[in-house]
């Protein structure tokens with residue numbers, strides 16, 4: 001059983017979700033895992049990739065049209081490679097993976113599976129539906145199984161000091177010229193990554209404005225935490241879109257999740273209810289967030305947050 | 313330019329769903345059904361482009377049973393010009409839906425095809441991408457801003473690291489994120505007027521021969537419930553418990 005894993009990276013660094021996806025590939029029982037690094041001037045990524053335990057070959061497709069991972073160019077590359085001899089194609093269930101993998105599946109005329117959370121057998125998986133209010137067990141008989149993997153549901157693959165995999169150069173080049181990159185506004189990475197942080201502290205509409213998020217940041221500094229937000233806080237412009245946690249935002253499962261001024265709508269819970277410990281701070285004791293919180297503190301966040309900061 | 317918008321009938325987002333007794337799916341009897349929120353945003357975006365003079369017709373398509381007429385009529389009440397129901401009584405897979413929609417793209421020749429990025433029932437987030445792949449055209453997924461300039465679609469996408477802007481050759485598929493716009497409400501006179509707008513029904517099976525779905529659902533379970541926790545009296549107790557009971561901070 002050969003498995004193709006699609007690496008996610010920014011041409012410099014592999015994303016943490018890629019390591020989780022490799023663990024999923026290992027759970028499928030494969031001894032032959034190939035990691036595709038498609039990008040441009042992405043040699044540093046290949047150097048990280050060859051050290052991941054379980055990966056036997058790193059396929060490097062270095063081409064200018066692959067720089068921004070545009071689906072129109074990457075999907076045919078995946079198709080061409082996958083057709084050779086793979087039983088599964090796995091990608092992280094990130095915005096990149098979700099953009100590219102279904103398109104590659106279309107080119108192979110197969111039906112993809114989105115965001116699996118566990119592996120029951122080589123062709124049977126679970127995945128959440130209805131904002132995580134139900135878990136579906138799905139089976140596929142597709143000739144090649146293409147799926148995205150929820151990072152928080154699988155541990156990170158281990159790495160070695162030595163190179164464990166060999167590098168193979170892929171010379172397939174697709175430049176469909178259907179789309180082009182204009183620009184990007186990337187958030188500053190001055191905090192741990194929201195998707196993999198051990199502690200996340202999130203603010204909701206109760207924060208009232210963006211300036212007040214400084215109250216969360218001071219605590220985050222002390223706990224080495226990532227900052228998250230509810231949709232209401234993002235919609236109101238308090239913080240950037242990439243901080244949204246939930247059904248349509250990021251999925252997180254830290255050791256500690258602190259929800260501040262967040263009511264606990266099902267769409268928000270979908271993104272954080274697998275956290276190990278949940279703390280809720282809300283002035284409304286009836287707020288639904290308390291139903292899933294391990295520790296609930298009823299009160300005014302503007303009094304509580306400075307006190308927490310002081311006592312840490 | 314024509315704009316084709318796909319709309320899906322789903323459980324209303326306010327409904328708390330329950331797994332049915334035989335674990336075969338969700339209990340949908342007597343449940344409020346609505347247009348998928350992301351599809352509503354797709355309709356709104358198409359209407360705004362038309363209002364700016366960038367499109368001359370907005371066509372809405374839905375796939376499913378006769379009941380989807382409700383969602384098509386709703387989209388027409390918002391302002392869509394006509395509706396097409398691709399009727400089927402089976403639960404169509406993403407791949408089958410995308411194949412049906414690709415037939416509509418062939419037939420109607422739209423400059424833009426706008427879909428919701430995901431439906432809030434199956435949460436797949438894949439039909440738009442599959443459609444773009446089948447048609448061999450550009451895709452702008454998870455859009456939070458869309459403009460048309462010099463025959464290109466300029467689309468800003470919500471990605472994990474922030475925002476990314478792409479320029480797409482038309483025709484292109486766009487999938488909508490939540491912050492693309494805030495949909496309008498349908499007013500009563502428009503709801504009345506929408507009843508007279510053209511709604512064509514085509515048999516899905518005639519359009520694309522049905523094929524056995526590759527992905528099938530074996531069972532559906534309720535998620536494991538978190539056990540209810542407790543309230544703490546003050547910050548001191550909270551920090552004490554986090555340190556000594558949960559041991560998640562030091």
Ligand SMILES: Cc1cc2nc3c(=O)[nH]c(=O)nc-3n(C[C@H](O)[C@H](O)[C@H](O)COP(=O)(O)OP(=O)(O)OC[C@H]3O[C@@H](n4cnc5c(N)ncnc54)[C@H](O)[C@@H]3O)c2cc1C
Nearest residue numbers: 204205206230231232246247248249261262263268283301
């Ligand atoms: C299709 C769809 C997808 C969605 N996806 C997401 C998603 O991915 N993520 C997401 O978060 N939401 C999502 N939502 C939105 C979701 O339904 C809720 O509207 C949203 O989560 C509410 O955010 P909130 O809890 O911050 O705001 P509110 O519900 O307004 O809650 C604010 C809370 O703050 C408390 N509060 C106010 N002032 C104080 C104070 N001084 N001290 C203490 N507490 C205070 C209030 O008691 C209240 O409980 C989605 C909705 C739809 C329809």
